Amino acid sequence: xxxxxxxxxxxxxxxxxxxxxxxxxxxxxxxxxxxxxxxxxxxxxxxxxxxxxxxxxxxxxxxxxxxxxxxxxxxxxxxxxxxxxxxxxxxxxxxxxxxxxxxxxxxxxxxxxxxxxxxxxxxxxxxxxxxxxxxxxxxxxxxxxxxxxxxxxxxxxxxxxxxxxxxxxxxxxxxxxxxxxxxxxxxxxxxxxxxxxxxxxxxxxxxxxxxxxxxxxxxxxxxxxxxxxxxxxxxxxxxxxxxxxxxxxxxxxxxxxxxx
Ligand SMILES: NC(=O)c1ccc[n+]([C@@H]2O[C@H](COP(=O)([O-])OP(=O)(O)OC[C@H]3O[C@@H](n4cnc5c(N)ncnc54)[C@H](OP(=O)(O)O)[C@@H]3O)[C@@H](O)[C@H]2O)c1
Numbered sequence: 605x606x607x608x609x610x611x612x613x614x615x616x617x618x619x620x621x622x623x624x625x626x627x628x629x630x631x632x633x634x635x636x637x638x639x640x641x642x643x644x645x646x647x648x649x650x651x652x653x654x655x656x657x658x659x660x661x662x663x664x665x666x667x668x669x670x671x672x673x674x675x676x677x678x679x680x681x682x683x684x685x686x687x688x689x690x691x692x693x694x695x696x697x698x699x700x701x702x703x704x705x706x707x708x709x710x711x712x713x714x715x716x717x718x719x720x721x722x723x724x725x726x727x728x729x730x731x732x733x734x735x736x737x738x739x740x741x742x743x744x745x746x747x748x749x750x751x752x753x754x755x756x757x758x759x760x761x762x763x764x765x766x767x768x769x770x771x772x773x774x775x776x777x778x779x780x781x782x783x784x785x786x787x788x789x790x791x792x793x794x795x796x797x798x799x800x801x802x803x804x805x806x807x808x809x810x811x812x813x814x815x816x817x818x819x820x821x822x823x824x825x826x827x828x829x830x831x832x833x834x835x836x837x838x839x840x841x842x843x844x845x846x847x848x849x850x851x852x853x854x855x856x857x858x859x860x861x862x863x864x
Contacts, residue, residue: 608843610635612737614689615680617641617671617724620648622793623743624693626834631689632659634838639665639684641676672712672720677727686735687728689841692721693743696795699754699802710757717744717761722768725783729776738781739841742769746789748852750860766852773850782849784840789856790818791828824857 613636616628620642628638632655640655642648645668655664665683669676671694681687697713705713721742732738746752747759748766766785773783790796803814819826833855839845840853854860 605842605844607634607838607841609689609739609838609841611637612688612841613637613639613684613686614691614841615639615641615684615687615724615728616691616693617680617720618693618695619691620644620651622795623788623791623830623833624691625651626830627691627693627741627743627837628834629655629658630831630834630838631691631841632662632664634842635659635662636689636841637663637665637684639667639680639687641667641669641671641680643668643670671724672716674723677720677723680724681727686731688732688735688737689739689741690724690728691741691743691837691841692724694720696745696755696758699799700757701754702756705757713757714761714764717758718765718768721765725769725772729772729781732781733776733779736780738776738779739845740781740783741837741840742766742783742785743837744785744787744852746787746854746856746860748785748787749854770850777849780846782840782846784848784850785852786833786837786840787852787854787856788833789828789854789859790822791830791833791855793830796827822857822859826857828855828857 618624619628619640648666652664652666667679694716744762747755748763800811800814804811
């Protein structure tokens with residue numbers, strides 16, 4: 605299917621690896637010029653090269669730095685004038701008992717997973733509305749709907765983001781600007797693999813056993829592949845998806861059980 609977005613420009617935050625990278629790859633394959641971001645410059649450069657190879661006709665730019673940092677945000681905006689698409693992503697805070705979170709840690713988590721995507725959205729939304737095309741996709745988490753003890757800060761900040769954008773999304777729908785969230789369950793990325801290493805150490809089992817135990821809890825009996833995530837993101841950014849806004853798309857292989 606032609607997504608109708610060839611030649612559009614996208615900022616994809618936190619996109620040198622994992623789900624963000626998958627979104628950038630899918631957008632680039634659909635002809636979108638992409639600006640990538642990540643803190644590790646070598647990894648970022650390797651991802652730029654990979655996407656240029658896969659999609660030689662698109663422009664691939666890169667801004668190294670933390671997207672939580674406002675200078676980095678400005679550099680992303682400067683590298684992508686008149687952005688048509690914004691994919692908000694960031695690292696997530698590590699698993700931590702909520703009792704260990706002091707005020708600085710709490711604020712850092714809220715800045716990471718709520719304030720930063722709101723700042724990026726605010727910077728691009730009026731231009732999108734004027735140009736009568738905009739697609740904003742936020743990578744949040746299944747933990748917004750299904751509690752995960754130890755990820756309480758990330759869940760709370762992302763739920764705050766979701767509620768904040770619920771109203772905003774309706775305010776720009778008449779300008780063909782959409783805002784949607786994608787909620788990953790368990791996707792096969794470095795972050796997920798790191799969690800198996802942690803479980804392996806904590807439970808005294810092998811990494812393979814930790815991964816198998818987790819997969820067993822998923823109705824699909826497997827982890828999601830980042831490519832599956834990227835394709836869903838690209839569709840939400842398509843011309844055809846202009847009537848989908850303010851939604852939370854759960855990609856979890858059936859983990860979250862509900863009839864509606
Ligand atoms: N994978 C899952 O199953 C899953 C499930 C639920 C929620 N999530 C959430 O989805 C998001 C992406 O997860 P993932 O699995 O793709 O993680 P990942 O494999 O660890 O990749 C994270 C990417 O973000 C970049 N990054 C991290 N912090 C950054 C920052 N401050 N500024 C700019 N770039 C940054 C990383 O590059 P550098 O380290 O070089 O900066 C890397 O490119 C996270 O917020 C995670 O909590 C993932």
